[in-house]
Amino acid sequence: MNKALRNPLVFFLFILPALILFTMFFIYPIFSSIYYSFTSWNGVSETVKSAGISNFEKALGDERFWISVKNNGFFILFSCFVQVPLIIFFSLLISNVKKLKGLYKTAVFMPSIMSTAVIGILWGFIYEPNIGLLNKVLGLVGIDPLYWLSDERFAMLSILITNAWQWTGFYIVMVLAAILSIPGELDEAAAIDGATGFQRATRITLPLIVPIISVVIMLSIAGAMKAADIVIVMTKGGPAGSTDVMATYMIKYAITNFKYGYGNAIAVLIFVFTLVVTAVYQLLIARRTERIEY
Template identity: 35%
Template sequence: MATTTEAPDQIRTESPPPSGGADRRARHGRPALLFLAPFLALYLLFIIGPALYGLVMSFFQTSLVRPGLGTFAGLDNYAEALGSSDFWWALWHTVWFTILTTPPLVVLALLFALLAERVRRGRWFFRLAFFLPYVLPSAVVALIWMWIYTPELGLLSRTFETMGLTAPNWLGDPRWAMVSLALTTVWWTLGFNFVLYLAGLQDIPRDLYDASAIDGAGPWQQIRRITLPLLARTTTLVVVLQVIASLKVFDQMYIMTSGGPNFSTRSALQYVYDVGFTNYRVGYASAASTLFFVLVLAVSTVWLVMTRRQEKEV
């Protein structure tokens, strides 16, 4: 009777049980959790905890001069905020500032990124020059531009006088104050969007430009048919991040104008600050900040929906 033997390479080996991979991932995940634990603890203590406590305070008549939460108010704080003309004016000032700053910060960042990417020599200098203002503290930027806007003595006023023109009161005239703040913000924060566009440009393969050049495409055709379509996701990210950043404006407005003149530049965050720390109505300020948070959350949701649509199209 003949017997057959299987070759070693034909011997079937049993696969490990499915639970082995899960156990291995769990063992590898424990060190990661240990490294993340300090950050998570601080995040819960200083971000999530105060946010939840602020949400609770929005339902009470909490005051800085009285201990505890105070008397229960229900939705009265929210109703008062929604019925307050000061709150809506502050919200409109914030939206108007966003409208003034977002388009130039997106368009100029893209334009300068395209120019800096095409420079052959000294590329590092242009990258540094555009990004350097972004690292300056807000107080330093505000003081620099307050000196530039100073009537009669400021750099901008002297420039107007040299050209035979009368310079307006940049920060003292309600018609010019918000425009002046927007100009300061564009100069200050342009570098962040500039870097994002540079990163997006570096991800575009150079082979596409070489092939289009062989086919006779000029620089403008390359930008219109290659660069801009491939930067669509980067542009969406830049626009949404810029809208959120502009909606959260506070520092430069508070330092340069303190919301004036005649509250024409008071943003939503400064309104929350004024009613909370000047009028000591912390509960009402928490309700106003919660309503403002809903607005920012809505903008973030729109970005998430747009991003998912772009991923499906790709």
């Protein structure tokens, strides 16, 4: 047995199935998308005509494409500067609960296991102008009904809030696990020394969970760059394309308008933008996050 395990061929045979799947569903689609991005193929015809870099020139010169890029930026900023602080706050809050802690963890995690279609429809009723819960509450204080999903001023914000509501619980569970793994002796020693709850949270707990917070931010950025389903369900990119993100912009051209080559060019640009954003984050922030040991 030991002799067999020393054979490199044995290790290769073990990783071969995963390697085949990785090649089929990751490597091949990437190179296929890059190839078709330089064509004017409609996705149906047998002939594929070369288009050079015209697809990329068209995308980079299209105002609607840059609107979709801006909206992806809104997803990232909202995740990092609104969602992440709320995640940390509620994680600290739940970690100090003495009773029914499991119930709270289950309650906050529940939205993340629900279908995005269900989430979108549910919040669509909440945002409904005439009978929606949100406008009913605002009406109690004399505010006229607002058209949350059909007004360009509020549509993007409404989607961002819905998306945050769906995924905040998932990240809370991650951060909460990191908090609960901190030895209790550290907190007890600080309490004996006279540290307040706020001081213990900011000077002991937060520094020790910086690595997991970095992971949460990284996952939030990745999720923001591939956001599409919640937009499709709630607004389909409207009104007038004001809530389109890069993925929905790509779908409209690649599938709806049969401009498969152009759609693949958008997919390549999404891939490149994602690499750039994650690389910048890794270089400027994540690499400075030291491994915490206690």
